[in-house]
Amino acid sequence: MPELPEVETTRRGLVPRVAGAHVGRLVVYDARLRWPVPxxxxxxxxxxxxxxxxxxxxxxLFRFGGDxxxxxxxxxxxxxxxxxPPPRRPHDHVDLVLAEGGVVRYHDPRxxxxxxxxxxxxxxxxxxxxxxxxxxxxxxxxxLRARLRGRxxxxxxxxxxxxxxxxxxxxxxxxxxxRAGIRPATAAGRVSRARLARLADxxxxxxxxxxxxxxxxxxxxxxxxxxxxxxxxxxxxxxREGLPCRVCGTxxxxxxxxxxxxxxxxxxxxx
DNA sequence: CGCTGACCCTGACGGC
DNA sequence: TGCCGTCAGGGTCAGC
Numbered sequence: 020m021p022e023l024p025e026v027e028t029t030r031r032g033l034v035p036r037v038a039g040a041h042v043g044r045l046v047v048y049d050a051r052l053r054w055p056v057p058x059x060x061x062x063x064x065x066x067x068x069x070x071x072x073x074x075x076x077x078x079x080l081f082r083f084g085g086d087x088x089x090x091x092x093x094x095x096x097x098x099x100x101x102x103x104p105p106p107r108r109p110h111d112h113v114d115l116v117l118a119e120g121g122v123v124r125y126h127d128p129r130x131x132x133x134x135x136x137x138x139x140x141x142x143x144x145x146x147x148x149x150x151x152x153x154x155x156x157x158x159x160x161x162x163l164r165a166r167l168r169g170r171x172x173x174x175x176x177x178x179x180x181x182x183x184x185x186x187x188x189x190x191x192x193x194x195x196x197x198r199a200g201i202r203p204a205t206a207a208g209r210v211s212r213a214r215l216a217r218l219a220d221x222x223x224x225x226x227x228x229x230x231x232x233x234x235x236x237x238x239x240x241x242x243x244x245x246x247x248x249x250x251x252x253x254x255x256x257x258x259r260e261g262l263p264c265r266v267c268g269t270x271x272x273x274x275x276x277x278x279x280x281x282x283x284x285x286x287x288x289x290x
Numbered sequence: 291c292g293c294t295g296a297c298c299c300t301g302a303c304g305g306c
Numbered sequence: 307t308g309c310c311g312t313c314a315g316g317g318t319c320a321g322c
Contacts (some may be wrong), residue, residue, distance in 0.1 A: 022315055053298075053317075077316075094316045095300080110300080129299045131316050145317090172293060181317085188315050237315065238302080251315095278295070280313080 021092040023153065023186030024229035025240050025248060026077050029098050032243025033123060034072050036100060037081075041068050041118040049112040053093060053133040056113070060136050064088055066118070076149050076185030085140050093131030095239040099124050128239060150184045153222050158184055160216025167207040167215070173276045174210055175203035178222070187222060189279050190235055190257045195221040196283065197256035201290040203281040204274050214290045256282045 021029070042064045050056040064083060073080040073087075079098075081088040090098070101122045104114055113125035113134060125132070137143040150166075151158045166183055167174070177183050178192045187195070196203050198221040201214050210218070229235060234248030241247055251257075255265050260273030260282040269286040 025315065051299095091316075093299095094314070096316090127299095128301065129314090129316090131299070133317095170292080176293085190315060235315070240315065257315095277293095278313095 021077060021094075021096065021234070021240060022188035022191050022229075023074075023077060023226055024191070024250065025234035025242075026074055026079060026092060026186075027230050028234045028242045028248065029092070030072050030074050030079055033098065033100060036121055037069055037115075037117065037123060038071050039069065040121070042066060043116040043118040046114040046116065047112070047134075048107070048114070049130075052112065052127070052130050053091070054135065056134045057136050060088065060134060063136060075146055076152070076181055077188075078146060080137075087137040087143075089133070089135040089137055089143055089145070090125070091133040091135075091145075093127060093129060093133070095129045096125065096127035096132035097239065097241050098243060099126065099241060099245050100243045123243075148182055150180075150182050153184055153186055153219075153226055158222075159219045160212065163215040163219055164212055167210070170207040172207055173204045174201055174207040174218075175281055176277050177207045178218075179279075184222070186226065189281075190237075190251070190254065191222070191225050191229065193257040193281055193283070194225045194254055197288060198225065199290070200288050202283050202285075202288045203276060205290060210290055256284065258282065 045061040045064050047056050047061060067083045069081050071082040079090040104122045110128040111124055111126050115123040167177060170177060175192050175196060178187050199214055199218040201210055229250035232248060232250040233242055233246060235251035236247035237251060259271045262271055264271055264284040264287060267286050269284055271282045271284050273280060273282045
């Protein structure tokens with residue numbers, strides 16, 4: 020679920036109350052996530068001050084001095100803030116109880132998310148090798164050109180590859196490619212220089228627009244106050260196979276790339 | 291090295 | 307009603 024806008028929306032919702040607060044206790048109801056929640060995590064964060072909540076790609080980093088608790092929401096994860104622990108529902112796996120009052124609850128039906136511990140300043144292996152943030156000025160047409168030259172994989176697959184650029188998942192890849200006029204199955208190395216430059220801008224535009232609307236809720240995702248994101252109501256490509264293009268009326272086609280559905284407009288997307 | 295597909299897990303939905 | 311296949315905002319990993 021959560022792509023960059025959803026993770027960022029979650030982060031912004033948590034910061035006012037959580038940053039600067041102390042951990043009363045961390046309660047792990049079910050440690051069976053993407054990787055097992057480390058057994059010592061609860062002990063190692065107990066009583067410590069959460070200095071900040073940062074985001075790197077789709078990862079949230081709860082900073083404790085030079086250490087960090089890394090949280091990933093997977094496909095169906097959410098973190099919600101409550102004054103007191105609400106009754107537990109199915110798939111509520113972790114509570115971060117604040118000493119000052121308040122609880123951050125982790126809910127994740129598919130359990131593809133993760134809670135991990137990063138000791139010291141050296142980045143966790145998962146964060147090592149990540150590509151630039153989309154809003155980093157270094158992410159531009161020239162960068163894409165350099166990274167994608169000669170690559171034969173579909174442009175959409177590489178746009179979703181966190182080693183190329185972080186934060187772009189299935190929804191925003193489809194939307195950015197629509198805006199940039201590029202078909203998702205086009206071999207990445209064959210996309211023109213001009214379209215790659217446009218693509219970098221379109222990725223930023225789409226992500227910014229979604230953050231402004233609180234992200235996209237398809238099913239599970241909710242922000243830190245349980246609110247749904249409304250960006251999904253205005254997609255141009257994602258989920259619109261067989262429907263008329265919102266720009267030109269042509270019927271959108273669908274292809275499957277790497278087990279993921281990809282809709283596009285054959286008229287608007289010719290690159 | 292690059293690319294493709296299987297896999298992790300649960301739930302919702304459509305077809306029969 | 308129930309069962310079965312297919313599909314979901316994530317990512318890793320094995321195999322060719």
